[in-house]
Amino acid sequence: MGFNGEVEEFGNKIKCPYCQNEYENSWEFEELRNDDDTTEYECDECGKNFNISLSVSYEYTTKGLCKENKTEHKWDYFSHTREDNGERCFGRKCLVCGEYEFNVEKPDGEELKK
């Protein structure tokens, strides 16, 4: 499944805006060490000048660990119809740790969410 708590990476390469040449060795740019550092660079590939600026961003994702803490999952039941094949899909997701279980019917008296 793998859609829980993943941290994405983006823009981690220097790319020439003219020829799209990518520079793998970003750490070789000594002027770029701290957040908002900028430098000008002449592209090795097409010879045009461009500006590089560094932005450092940290992204944290946290989620509970129900199993490790030996706490009850807090289930949120869902049910919807898939658009591609019209199949009914239902199950539950833990609001604390993000675990999914499919094909689990909601117990009586629980509010069903779309």
Ligand SMILES: [Zn+2]
């Ligand atoms: Zn270039």
Ligand SMILES: [Zn+2]
């Ligand atoms: Zn849980």
